[in-house]
Amino acid sequence: MSISTKESILLLFERPYEPIYFPKGPNGIVLRPPPELLSNREREVVDSLPSRFGPPTTTVAVAGLPAEPSTPVSLVPPAPGEPPLPDAILNARELPRLANFSVFVPWHRRLAGGLIELFMAAGDEEELRSLAVAVHGLCNPQLFVYALSVALLHRPDMRDLALPSFVSTMPGRFLASDAIRRAYLEANLTDTQREVVLIPRNWTANDEEPEHRLAYWREDVGINVHHWHWHLVYPSQAPRAIVQKDRRGEMFYYMHQQIIARYNFERFSVGLGRVRRLGSFREPLREGYYAKLTPNIARDLGYAGRPDNATISNVSRELERVFLDISDLERWETRIFDAIHSGEYINARGERTPLTEETGIDILGDIVEASVLTPNPNIYGDLHNMLHFFIGTCHDPTGKHQEQIQAVTEPATAMRDPVFYLMHAYIDDIFREYKNTLQPYSEAQLGLPGVALTAMSVQTSTVPGEQAPPAPGVLRTFLQESDIELSRGLDFAPRGPTLVRVQHLQNAPFDYTFSVQNATGAAKRVTVRVFLAPQTDERGIPLRFADHRNYFVEVDKFVATVAPGASELKRSSAQSSITIPWEQTFRDVDTNRPPDNTPQQQDFSFCSCGWPQHMLLPRGNAEGLPCVLFAMLTDYELDKVEGSESQEGGRCKAAVSFCGLRDKRFPDRRPMGFPFDRLPRNADHYLRQFMAALDNMRAVDVTVQFTNRVLLRRLDGAAEATPVTS
Numbered sequence: 001m002s003i004s005t006k007e008s009i010l011l012l013f014e015r016p017y018e019p020i021y022f023p024k025g026p027n028g029i030v031l032r033p034p035p036e037l038l039s040n041r042e043r044e045v046v047d048s049l050p051s052r053f054g055p056p057t058t059t060v061a062v063a064g065l066p067a068e069p070s071t072p073v074s075l076v077p078p079a080p081g082e083p084p085l086p087d088a089i090l091n092a093r094e095l096p097r098l099a100n101f102s103v104f105v106p107w108h109r110r111l112a113g114g115l116i117e118l119f120m121a122a123g124d125e126e127e128l129r130s131l132a133v134a135v136h137g138l139c140n141p142q143l144f145v146y147a148l149s150v151a152l153l154h155r156p157d158m159r160d161l162a163l164p165s166f167v168s169t170m171p172g173r174f175l176a177s178d179a180i181r182r183a184y185l186e187a188n189l190t191d192t193q194r195e196v197v198l199i200p201r202n203w204t205a206n207d208e209e210p211e212h213r214l215a216y217w218r219e220d221v222g223i224n225v226h227h228w229h230w231h232l233v234y235p236s237q238a239p240r241a242i243v244q245k246d247r248r249g250e251m252f253y254y255m256h257q258q259i260i261a262r263y264n265f266e267r268f269s270v271g272l273g274r275v276r277r278l279g280s281f282r283e284p285l286r287e288g289y290y291a292k293l294t295p296n297i298a299r300d301l302g303y304a305g306r307p308d309n310a311t312i313s314n315v316s317r318e319l320e321r322v323f324l325d326i327s328d329l330e331r332w333e334t335r336i337f338d339a340i341h342s343g344e345y346i347n348a349r350g351e352r353t354p355l356t357e358e359t360g361i362d363i364l365g366d367i368v369e370a371s372v373l374t375p376n377p378n379i380y381g382d383l384h385n386m387l388h389f390f391i392g393t394c395h396d397p398t399g400k401h402q403e404q405i406q407a408v409t410e411p412a413t414a415m416r417d418p419v420f421y422l423m424h425a426y427i428d429d430i431f432r433e434y435k436n437t438l439q440p441y442s443e444a445q446l447g448l449p450g451v452a453l454t455a456m457s458v459q460t461s462t463v464p465g466e467q468a469p470p471a472p473g474v475l476r477t478f479l480q481e482s483d484i485e486l487s488r489g490l491d492f493a494p495r496g497p498t499l500v501r502v503q504h505l506q507n508a509p510f511d512y513t514f515s516v517q518n519a520t521g522a523a524k525r526v527t528v529r530v531f532l533a534p535q536t537d538e539r540g541i542p543l544r545f546a547d548h549r550n551y552f553v554e555v556d557k558f559v560a561t562v563a564p565g566a567s568e569l570k571r572s573s574a575q576s577s578i579t580i581p582w583e584q585t586f587r588d589v590d591t592n593r594p595p596d597n598t599p600q601q602q603d604f605s606f607c608s609c610g611w612p613q614h615m616l617l618p619r620g621n622a623e624g625l626p627c628v629l630f631a632m633l634t635d636y637e638l639d640k641v642e643g644s645e646s647q648e649g650g651r652c653k654a655a656v657s658f659c660g661l662r663d664k665r666f667p668d669r670r671p672m673g674f675p676f677d678r679l680p681r682n683a684d685h686y687l688r689q690f691m692a693a694l695d696n697m698r699a700v701d702v703t704v705q706f707t708n709r710v711l712l713r714r715l716d717g718a719a720e721a722t723p724v725t726s
């Protein structure tokens, strides 16, 4: 069996804790590193491998590091018997192989940034593979997977590669450790004896903890994969060309703001109030959390838990090289608020520079996050990343117990912890404070003369197992069980398919119909913006627009042409600009990969960024949660961005609103979240008054009704008619 150089690079994601020279892939390919990268003992092991695993079909000899690499090699002379290695690898070797890696840790970010730069600079596929093999063999596997993933997503020559789902590569970050342990037991059985491993319910807490009502949402594998993937597409430290994506800081603000809005919507669905905002760095964190995940399968060191009412302390952890005080966070916060209220920030040269209406939110996003784009790290520090770290080490702030970080300190797991939402609600509040300093939108900015949205409706398709479709305006959710293949991530286990079954929220597909009256006398291109929000607050009291706007979640945004006169636009929920289908989130690259050199193969990797389709809607409740569906038509001529005309982001289903378009500018000139990102002109107004004089907007009442039935996923992805339980 032959394998291309490129495809053999993907094999490096498989079972990342196993030594590099173990057989990989369904065909047992062995990537054999050059002898100088192996110790004497390893060389002996490599020679004995064919008899240990049965004959591998192919051994691929990987070239040594180039004598004159495209990347700078270390100036430090190698130790006796060691090959000369690039600086980035020498530095990365200082992170212990079995430590947990996180991009929220500045030292880890620097190590990753160095490796990404190294991988990006490799002259060709062969050189990239040699470097990747060297890093795989010598460095921390979590760091390796992160850095190589970012590089493969951004190298032009690798864009047709389909990265495997991270759930299958590193299942310990996404699935309960108990299920992983049972998967190991199953993996030891023959193919016919193996059974699907069921993920236990109520694994992380019980109903005594009110926040546990939302565990189904926070611990959803799909939203956690989305968050991890988003941080891969938007790394905070890497070569500048990768970090400096169009409106990156604004995207950081908007994507996370939408997560908070969605979380609050979900809270209302289960009868909880809006999420509490972290008010002070010194207050007790009522919400404890025990993730029960073992991200590092080779070593039984799970993420640490956090008891109820923990408080953060000054941090002095040699383990991650972080030495900071709470007063540092407070100083950064004060300076950020100074910038917001004075309308000026201090740039790298120490000059006061205006935060303009055009780019202010983007710069503020860079400052608050903070990525390498932050204009003045001495002044503004590293507020958001360090909050993840301070909270996530509050159980052992000096590291004297040698305890691991908590789940909240790593993007792949942070969204599982209730404290993530307190913390990001606080971050969101900073951005809102800034947005509140901007002029409210005028009618001219909000309107679209001559074009009216005269009616809007939604029709949900028949829920499997029911006789008729729901009434118009009723959106439907239920539970579903789906299987995920894990064997690529079960280091040291026997090979062969091993499945786990997860239970998750799902929604029935639905279609929108928009009736449009175009009196301009000519065809008109419009952007259609569609949002959903709860009708009232948690107590059932109508929300004034100034507050209501914070609960609107984007469900779609698309461009359409409306003919003169009356016409209808149709759109299906599956086309949403924020979501990707289940298959893209959990892609099994061995069985679902598009044929080589086909259009479908292009951009396949980038396609994995997006909110999962099964989480498009909030859960709702049994009676039907009263919601408002809002749509707005705007003039595409004013929205469009040169060079980003295509909404579809290449040849895959793109989640443009959350992930942008690959190598293009963000395809909508308006502020992200428009028109809900600013205060209204009249603070006392409600949504209907905000819309009153504007024919291009419409809001209709809908409900989201949840049925507590579990349906099984058919092989074609649809839900089975027969429920597993009812």
Ligand code: CUO
Pocket (backbone or CB within 6 Å): 227, 231, 256, 384, 388, 411, 414, 424
């Ligand atoms: Cu995504 Cu704080 O940035 O979690």
